[in-house]
Structures are given as structure tokens and as C-alpha cells.
Amino acid sequence: MKKIFNLILVATTLFVFSNAYAQEKYLPVSETPGQIASYVKAHFPKSKIISVKEDKEIFKTEYEAKLNTMVELEFDGHFSIKNIESKDALPQSVVPTRIAAYVQKNYPDNKIIEWKKKKKGQKIELDNDIDLVFDLSGKFLGIDR
Structure with a gap:
């Protein structure tokens, strides 16, 4: 019984300290990390960054950038893009070639409005709400329902 109590105490302490360490702050646009600014300039040249949020936790850091064109970008702590969401079609330069080709062939009347990369794969959302x-290599696996 004492072991269970100690285990619960340790788990609770870790949870409290990890949440206490988690820090979310907005960076001044002028202090946008260079990698994020370069990504925006390369893929969204007509857009301007209007906010950058840094989310630090014990074992990871993430960044979220919002553009004046209703585009949201999420980056990991190494500034690799993880998620792109837009009200309009995403530029072809941000969608992996194999995925863009699949969508062009099978959904020629639709636009990709969101792209998300996860540890084991990628997911896109079309403007008709189909996911x-x-x-990871861009091979089609199925429709997410």
C-alpha cells in the first residue's frame, strides 16, 4: 500500500511541476525566429506574420504563427513544419508532391485547406470536409471518418 501511495505522490508531483514549467508566451513579431520568417517568405510571400506564440514544456517547444491571410502554421522546436491550416487553398509548395498529385487526380474540383504531419503519417483536409x-512517404491510406 505504501508503494502505491509513493507512486501516486511521485506522479502527482511530476504532473504539478511539469505544468508549472509549461510556458506559453507571445513573441514580438520583430523577434520571430528566422526559420519561421524564412518559411513564411518562401511559401506565403504575400502574407505577413501577425503573431507568434512560443509554447515551452519540459521536453518540447512548439511555435504557432498566424498570418494576416487567415493562415495558421505550427512548428516543432526544431522549426520543422507540423501543421498548416487555411481558409483558402494551401500553396502547392507546402503540400508534398505525391499527396498533391493524388488530390489532383482523385479530387480535381477540391482544394487542400489543411495539412498535418504526425509521427506515423500525414493528414489533409479538403474544402469539402473530407480528411x-x-x-510519411505520401502513400494514400484512406479516408478519415
Whole structure:
């Protein structure tokens, strides 16, 4: 019984300290990390960054950038893009070639409005609310329902 109590005490302490360490703050636009600014300039040249949020936790850091064109970008702590969401079609330069080709062939009248990369795959959302799932190499796996 004492072991269970100690285990619960340790878990609770870790939870409290990890939440206490988690810090979310907005960076001045002038202090946008260079990698994020370069990504925006390369793929969204007509857009301007209007906010950058840094979310620090014990084992990871993430960034969220919002553009004046209703685009939201999420980056991991190494500034690799993780998620792109827009009200309009995403530029072809941000969608992996194999995925763009699949959508062009199978959904020629639709636009990709969101792309998300996860550890085991990728997911896109079309403007008709259909979510398509792909592996990391861009091979189509199915429709997410």
C-alpha cells in the first residue's frame, strides 16, 4: 500500500511541476525566429506574420504563427513544419508532391485547406470536409471518418 501511495505522490508531483514549467508566451513579431520568417517568405510571400506564440514544456517547444491571410502554421522546436491550416487553398509548395498529385487526380474540383504531419503519417483536409490520410512517404491510406 505504501508503494502505491509513493507512486501516486511521485506522479502527482511530476504532473504539478511539469505544468508549472509549461510556458506559453507571445513573441514580438520583430523577434520571430528566422526559420519561421524564412518559411513564411518562401511559401506565403504575400502574407505577413501577425503573431507568434512560443509554447515551452519540459521536453518540447512548439511555435504557432498566424498570418494576416487567415493562415495558421505550427512548428516543432526544431522549426520543422507540423501543421498548416487555411481558409483558402494551401500553396502547392507546402503540400508534398505525391499527396498533391493524388488530390489532383482523385479530387480535381477540391482544394487542400489543411495539412498535418504526425509521427506515423500525414493528414489533409479538403474544402469539402473530407480528411485524407497518407503515410510519411505520401502513400494514400484512406479516408478519415
